[in-house]
């Protein structure tokens with residue numbers, strides 16, 4: 197396993213979000229993390245990307261503690277789209293996407309042909325070319341989300357962590373982003389995404405990680421882990437699990453209001 | 461506002477540079493303006509000299525009389541103006557970028573006030589002068605910066621806390637400085653008060669050397685870390701993700717900026733507003749994102765030389781401290797900034 201966390205304690209100051217957390221990301225998988233709000237999904241992702249230092253335990257990347265790498269070396273292997281990046285003022289989209297190349301640049305290698313190609317690819321894949329000259333702080337939430345995705349893609353890492361990449365997007369753009377992730381996955385990258393929609397998760401994930409209260413309750417292919425009991429236990433939501441007629445993956449149908457009231 | 465300026469790649473073998481032609485052109489134009497005004501300042505004074513004589517002296521072909529006036533009397537002051545302006549502009553650009561705040565410049569967050577405290581302590585309590593005052597200013601500057609950093613430090617120095625702490629510390633030190641002047645002997649208090657305005661009058665090669673060394677050593681360091689600074693403006697999280705050593709970069713950049721401000725203040729006193737106004741003015745002209753340290757330095761040099769020209773010519777027969785001119789210009793700028801911010805915020 198290239199990316200592995202062992203015995204993590206994750207906390208903000210004294211607020212402990214997770215303890216004794218072990219997670220391994222299967223190489224070449226499209227892993228989707230699901231779980232209720234505030235259960236620690238973003239926190240886990242931040243720890244995996246060494247944005248948050250664990251209070252104890254360690255994250256290993258390619259067999260070495262991630263904290264022991266030079267910072268650029270990690271950034272060439274692992275990229276992440278944070279949940280709510282700070283929106284910078286006075287910068288146009290193309291310039292921002294170009295900053296995604298920082299880890300590949302040096303003082304005298306500031307803008308190689310590879311940099312240029314990577315930025316062009318990232319913008320093409322995310323459909324942001326038409327926005328190239330627009331100011332980032334003047335974009336809609338959905339446009340901005342695709343720009344940030346382009347920044348992460350420009351980094352050209354073989355492991356990509358995405359925290360809620362489909363928020364702010366309308367239905368067709370959600371599927372565009374998910375399809376893009378699936379394409380990247382097919383090209384051999386390891387994708388780890390936090391998603392809220394369980395049906396999207398089941399359709400796209402090769403592997404699910406189900407979290408609650410800072411703990412991993414289940415990990416495995418959606419068809420194996422996604423059961424009505426699990427959904428009820430994790431989300432406190434009675435439901436039926438059926439087969440998605442389009443993809444033959446599990447499909448979660450929440451119980452009706454009347455049935456939920458009857459069960460309560 | 462128009463879209464950002466275009467980028468050009470310059471490649472030669474494995475070397476590739478990412479250049480903003482517009483920023484380069486603006487930087488070069490500002491440098492030319494600064495040098496032209498500097499030349500005018502060399503020609504003017506009690507004994508007006510033709511530019512041709514001044515240039516001849518500068519290249520070592522003048523007569524003894526002109527040489528004395530140009531090289532001994534006027535050149536230190538003119539060089540000092542250029543260097544102090546550049547140091548303030550560059551230091552301001554780094555600070556505003558680090559704090560992500562247009563008011564986060566050394567003169568606003570109390571760093572130059574701390575330098576003044578150091579200088580006043582030397583002048584009024586220890587009875588020192590000259591290089592000792594400059595040393596006091598540097599010590600005061602660095603001590604204040606470290607103090608503000610420690611006060612603002614809570615889970616990493618948050619930019620906004622730094623600015624607020626700086627403004628608070630600045631007010632306290634301001635009061636202390638007033639007290640020092642109040643309790644001083646009249647003649648000493650006068651000298652201290654004039655020093656506090658910020659001036660390049662009657663400065664010698666000693667002061668030129670102080671700020672010259674600061675610029676020669678620290679400006680390249682700041683420029684070297686310029687790309688890291690640009691990444692830091694995306695927020696710490698994004699910077700980490702893209703491989704910026706955040707804490708190290710921030711400390712190196714902050715120390716370089718403090719050093720630049722300290723060198724400038726030690727040499728010329730706390731000259732107001734150049735560090736605050738030069739970076740955004742330069743950025744308006746370059747229309748480039750990023751910290752724009754070099755254009756800000758050039759803008760600082762141009763502003764201060766122009767300010768010094770005005771200081772010599774505003775009141776006939778009186779050579780007022782340049783700090784008065786920059787403070788007046790700064791007041792206008794700050795008013796404009798506040799009105800403009802209100803307007804853009806809607």
Ligand SMILES: Nc1ncnc2c1ncn2[C@@H]1O[C@H](COP(=O)(O)OP(=O)(O)O)[C@@H](O)[C@H]1O
Nearest residue numbers: 208211213231232233234235236237238239240
């Ligand atoms: N920067 C922070 N400082 C303090 N607490 C935080 C911070 N970020 C998240 N938390 C807390 O940590 C817990 C987990 O948050 P998070 O990982 O963001 O959840 P989610 O699963 O929704 O992504 C929540 O209780 C949240 O309030």
Ligand SMILES: [Mg+2]
Nearest residue numbers: 237238279359
């Ligand atoms: Mg989250």
